Amino acid sequence: MYTLGALLLFALLLTAVIAVIDSVLHTIKLDKIIHGLPVIGAHWGLVVGCLMVWVLDISPAAGWGLEFSDQWMTIVANGFIIYGMIPVKDATISMVNRGLRLAA
Numbered sequence: 278m279y280t281l282g283a284l285l286l287f288a289l290l291l292t293a294v295i296a297v298i299d300s301v302l303h304t305i306k307l308d309k310i311i312h313g314l315p316v317i318g319a320h321w322g323l324v325v326g327c328l329m330v331w332v333l334d335i336s337p338a339a340g341w342g343l344e345f346s347d348q349w350m351t352i353v354a355n356g357f358i359i360y361g362m363i364p365v366k367d368a369t370i371s372m373v374n375r376g377l378r379l380a381a
Contacts, residue, residue, distance in 0.1 A: 280340030285369060287329075287337055288362035295325050322363070327356030 299321075302308040312318040330336075331352045338358050345351045 280337060283337045283340070284359060284362045285366050287335070287359045288366040291322070291326050291329055291359050292363060292366070294329055295322055298325060322360050323357060326360040327353055330356040330359065 299308060302311055312321060317324055336351055336355055338355050343354065345354060
């Protein structure tokens with residue numbers, strides 16, 4: 278249960294981090310260059326997610342027993358999992374908002 282909550286919070290954090298990095302890249306006029314790269318541009322959220330996991334040195338998926346033989350595998354898997362939780366985070370927030378409107 279706590280692992281799911283942590284993953285949702287990290288997905289929320291990743292959404293904010295992506296928005297800030299995109300804003301900074303737009304300000305310094307590098308956004309079109311980065312997003313124009315064939316592999317990196319198409320998967321920018323995954324790249325930022327893996328970088329966030331590496332910088333914060335987190336492994337939220339370890340709560341479910343996911344362990345890998347190499348450190349880079351742990352970073353990549355956790356980055357991908359957190360990025361994949363963004364739609365779940367959006368659905369959860371939408372569900373809570375609908376419930377609050379119905380209760381009022």
